[in-house]
Amino acid sequence: MSGHREATTLLEVTNLSVSYKDGTASLHEVSFSMNPGEVVGIVGESGSGKSTLLRAVMGLLPAGGRYTGGEICFQGQMLLGNDTLVQNWHGVHGQRMAMVFQDSGSYLNPIRSIESQYVEAIRAHLPMSRKEAKELAVRTLASMGLDDPERVMRAYASQLSGGMKQRTAIAMAASLKPELLLADEPTSALDVTTQNEVLNQLSRLCAEQGTGMIMVTHNMAVAAHMADRIGVMLNGKLVELGDTLDVISAPLHEYTRKLLNAVPELEGDMHD
Numbered sequence: 001m002s003g004h005r006e007a008t009t010l011l012e013v014t015n016l017s018v019s020y021k022d023g024t025a026s027l028h029e030v031s032f033s034m035n036p037g038e039v040v041g042i043v044g045e046s047g048s049g050k051s052t053l054l055r056a057v058m059g060l061l062p063a064g065g066r067y068t069g070g071e072i073c074f075q076g077q078m079l080l081g082n083d084t085l086v087q088n089w090h091g092v093h094g095q096r097m098a099m100v101f102q103d104s105g106s107y108l109n110p111i112r113s114i115e116s117q118y119v120e121a122i123r124a125h126l127p128m129s130r131k132e133a134k135e136l137a138v139r140t141l142a143s144m145g146l147d148d149p150e151r152v153m154r155a156y157a158s159q160l161s162g163g164m165k166q167r168t169a170i171a172m173a174a175s176l177k178p179e180l181l182l183a184d185e186p187t188s189a190l191d192v193t194t195q196n197e198v199l200n201q202l203s204r205l206c207a208e209q210g211t212g213m214i215m216v217t218h219n220m221a222v223a224a225h226m227a228d229r230i231g232v233m234l235n236g237k238l239v240e241l242g243d244t245l246d247v248i249s250a251p252l253h254e255y256t257r258k259l260l261n262a263v264p265e266l267e268g269d270m271h272d
């Protein structure tokens with residue numbers, strides 16, 4: 001956690017609304033802003049709109065989804081503006097804003113070695129020689145708890161376990177040094193020990209690089225551990241957003257209290 005707020009705004013979301021084809025609102029006038037390097041955890045029950053929010057910020061709504069209102073401003077660039085008339089994510093995807101999903105590992109290219117795709121991804125975004133890119137990749141894979149990163153680099157995706165692939169995909173996204181990383185349940189398919197390790201390393205990497213992150217999780221304890229601020233979603237609305245310690249020690253919304261009550265290990269021992 002960075003523990004402090006910086007002056008410039010990284011992301012400003014204002015009254016963002018999204019609907020799917022059947023007309024039901026999946027996001028309803030969601031507003032928040034983030035500072036560079038800040039980590040915001042988004043929690044809420046299944047179907048509350050967490051994934052839709054991340055995809056909306058990324059400009060990648062699923063088929064059938066459309067913006068019905070609002071604005072998104074990223075480092076001064078209007079991505080969505082004038083109540084959806086402006087939609088311009090040009091130059092933002094990939095390096096400046098990156099996304100990892102629960103199953104990102106399964107999207108690795110199966111017919112190229114990890115090294116070839118990883119080095120290419122780095123060099124497409126960062127001015128590095130092949131050798132420097134490889135060193136960065138190996139270092140980041142190691143920091144994600146992969147014991148033998150050189151072997152991972154030589155491997156094809158089919159030769160890696162699901163957990164190894166997922167850690168590789170997270171490492172790839174994070175090592176591009178994005179300004180904003182959108183992480184949708186990135187570790188929930190991993191076993192609990194690996195989850196903790198990967199989340200800690202991801203936090204550390206983001207803090208070192210000044211990468212801001214929105215982390216969607218169904219797990220309040222994970223959000224409390226990772227995030228500077230926690231946002232709570234309910235029925236497409238952001239019903240609470242505050243500093244992690246405040247949300248945990250003095251939640252304002254009844255639904256937040258309900259979520260907290262369901263996590264016994266948070267009682268009393270947070271942020272001591």
Ligand SMILES: Nc1ncnc2c1ncn2[C@@H]1O[C@H](COP(=O)(O)OP(=O)(O)OP(=O)(O)O)[C@@H](O)[C@H]1O
Nearest residue numbers: 020026045046047048049050051052053062063064
């Ligand atoms: N592609 C889609 N087409 C139609 N409706 C959708 C689509 N994706 C999501 N929705 C609807 O939008 C609402 C929000 O879904 P979303 O996936 O954003 O919630 P979530 O909080 O991320 O849930 P989960 O934790 O289960 O991933 C739900 O009512 C869902 O049914």
